[in-house]
Amino acid sequence: MKIAVDGMGGDYAPHSIIEGCIEACKTHSDIEIIVTGPKELLEKELSSNGYSGDRIKVMDAKEIITNNEHPVMAIRRKKDSSLYKALELVKNKDADAIISAGSTGAFLAGATLVVGRIKGVNRPALAPIMPGKNGPFMVIDCGANADCKPINLLQFALMGETYFENILNIDNPTVGVINIGSEEEKGNELTKEAHKLIKDSTLNFVGNVEPREIPEGKVNVLVCDGFVGNTVLKMYEGVAATIFSTLKEQIMSSFRTKIGGIILKPVFDKFKKDFDYKEYGGAAFLGVDGICIKAHGSSDAKAIKNAIRQAVNFKQNDILNKIRGSIEEKMV
Amino acid sequence: MKIAVDGMGGDYAPHSIIEGCIEACKTHSDIEIIVTGPKELLEKELSSNGYSGDRIKVMDAKEIITNNEHPVMAIRRKKDSSLYKALELVKNKDADAIISAGSTGAFLAGATLVVGRIKGVNRPALAPIMPGKNGPFMVIDCGANADCKPINLLQFALMGETYFENILNIDNPTVGVINIGSEEEKGNELTKEAHKLIKDSTLNFVGNVEPREIPEGKVNVLVCDGFVGNTVLKMYEGVAATIFSTLKEQIMSSFRTKIGGIILKPVFDKFKKDFDYKEYGGAAFLGVDGICIKAHGSSDAKAIKNAIRQAVNFKQNDILNKIRGSIEEKMV
Missing domain, CATH: 3.40.718.10 (Isopropylmalate Dehydrogenase)
Structure with a gap:
């Protein structure tokens, strides 16, 4: 090769x-x-x-x-x-x-x-694998197409399914639409229509997934337009970075807390490893x-x-x- | 009253x-x-x-x-x-x-x-104040309008400015458009047009703000459609919740790490207080x-x-x- x-x-x-x-x-x-x-x-x-x-x-x-x-x-x-x-x-x-x-x-x-x-x-999509609490998940599209049509989201879901089945060896992976409400009628024009299309497909569709649940990693393939996906990706990185830099500043602020920091170093290290994007390689452009x-x-x-x-x-x-x-x- | x-x-x-x-x-x-x-x-x-x-x-x-x-x-x-x-x-x-x-x-x-x-x-908007590393910031709209027009975002910015000037006593607050790229030509149709409108207004516009920078809290008023705003809000809560529940599980997993956890309890408590939405009351519907x-x-x-x-x-x-x-x- x-x-x-x-x-x-x-x-x-x-x-x-x-x-x-x-x-x-x-x-x-x-x-x-x-x-x-x-x-x-x-x-x-x-x-x-x-x-x-x-x-x-x-x-x-x-x-x-x-x-x-x-x-x-x-x-x-x-x-x-x-x-x-x-x-x-x-x-x-x-x-x-x-x-x-x-x-x-x-x-x-x-x-x-x-x-x-x-x-x-119709539209290739950027599809990184992200670390979740219960396992890795894919957000597709993560930034290639800022504006999407419902049919694009169905195609993203199909490509994501193929990836999970073949690269991550997960049979019949679950698919969800990132949406601001769990009910079918919630969301914007795009997600409402995409929901219907994917529901009618052969995909293992679990419905809408609210952003709050994303980091849990309970759904394998999460579809959305590139604007929303990129927001999810960058918020994930940004919130984690802010939390850790704030904690670090606090830990370094006194002798006592520094000791605590040293004791908990393996915990922080394990966390960083578990949530390290580098472990998953790059983002496929599917x-x-x-x-x-x-x-x-x-x-x-x-x-x-x-x-x-x-x-x-x-x-x-x-x-x-x-x-x-x-x-x-x-x-x- | x-x-x-x-x-x-x-x-x-x-x-x-x-x-x-x-x-x-x-x-x-x-x-x-x-x-x-x-x-x-x-x-x-x-x-x-x-x-x-x-x-x-x-x-x-x-x-x-x-x-x-x-x-x-x-x-x-x-x-x-x-x-x-x-x-x-x-x-x-x-x-x-x-x-x-x-x-x-x-x-x-x-x-x-x-x-x-x-x-x-034209469209009232949900406008919570969120805790950022450098200070509180507003995300408007956070879920009232899943689909928006550029003019709505300009109005959100004006209402957010009024809020910061009068409730938080910040003169000439900064305004940004949440966008997946910092350059003017980046984003979707909505953000590109909204960028132009807000740039031409009297607002203290700093341009686009990428989601990664949001938790830093460097910009006072962040405008977006309700779908994106709700995604930002829920990702903020979700990522923080996942990080802390994972750290807690790890800390409780051994005697040694429990001791570290006890020493660092004031750090975690201060963090929770600083990032507690309850401190900011509710979300105004402006x-x-x-x-x-x-x-x-x-x-x-x-x-x-x-x-x-x-x-x-x-x-x-x-x-x-x-x-x-x-x-x-x-x-x-």
Whole structure:
């Protein structure tokens, strides 16, 4: 399997990217990686990490797309960027998957424009797996489509089902619509219509799920428009970060509380590990006709390695064909 | 000042409601309270709490509106409910304010239908004050209008500004649009248009605020549609609840960690106090032509007392006329 990795995307590129690629090659004996970016810089990074193998190749790309650029413009103009080159590898079937920790907007726009959609999928969607108290859950869409139609949410649900069944090995996963009330008639125009559509499908639909219940992780696949999904994702991160930074300040404020903090360090560490997004790799961009994994902007080597593991999983389980099959079968 | 209190709304009604009213009368010497609900029951509750004054009166209402009823239907059919009777008192100017801890939907529908809107306000909005790391902030709308138009968000911002200036004494409060990207062109159709409208107004607009930054509490008034606002509110509560219940389970799991928990109890307690919604009273329903305060469903006596304090504050600061003035002046 060949994997294209955007060597210049993310806060710690190219260092962490290269390190993650090297680590991944140690775990997966059957992968080849093509890293895109300034050839000299990346080769220097590889050698300073002591890498002398031939499974990681560098493809030269002189430009970089940043978070501050207009996504579609950047993709159209910067054909010599590390992201564009990596996308082209997938488009031309020179790679089976792409991983980038760079600009989410440019990645989503580029994947749709360059790689293209799976037939029948109107809108590809960003689908991170998030840690919940009772287990991991997926929020789809988490930001690719700020405005959605009800049919999009049904397709998100179908793609999420395929993911849970094949990647997480959960039979007949539960599906819910994120909504501000549990009753069928609650919500906005979008959720009311989507509720009806999904209820009439073959999916294991549990109805509406209120945001308060989301962190419990009792429902596998949660569908919503990209605006709401992104709000859920960012609130999850933001509230947790605020709570822990506030607690930390308080714990560090006196000798007595510092002692308490030391005793409870294993508890806080376990919590951080259990709720660490890095454990789950990146967010899959589902509905695109190629394996596209968006790694978190602040990805370290471990996160990149896990995103690569996720891409391998996708390929081994033939996810693209399974999504194709599910959409063809159920969207007619 | 006369305050109508729905005696049968909320998880701990009527007990906590009556207790909260009695407490409020001790603090505010210039208020009279009319509690609505089954006369015999409420009078028994008053006397079992040792109340023998004449500043809390009971108005008989035999019906109760529950959370499971269709809000508009319930308001139309149950004219003898504790909520409807309390709303009527405000409508007929027999009370200056209403407080209810019952069904949010019925309260919002009832306030709009029975009490009516302030002229020029197209959509009244639910506007709770939430605890942030750097100070309290308002999210408006938090659930009254699942679908909104850009003009609604501008009006929400104006009402929020009036609230901060007059109730929280913050001059020229900052206003932001909750959005999934900080740049002006980011977001959905609603936020893009609302951004333009608010930018062109006299408001102290700071631009878009990403959900991740919300808990920091750096911006005073955050506007959004009711679906997004309710999602923010419920995620805030849900993530915090999940974190603390998980930490608690871990802390209780061994002797060593229990000791750590005991040492850090003051830290956890301070945190809970700082982030306690009960401190802020209820959520104001702004844009209605009467002072309407929605107390949390799980309100105890303290929360009811604080909601009453909030209503007194509203009246003393003449909020309704100030909202009227702001809308008249700035919406022409």
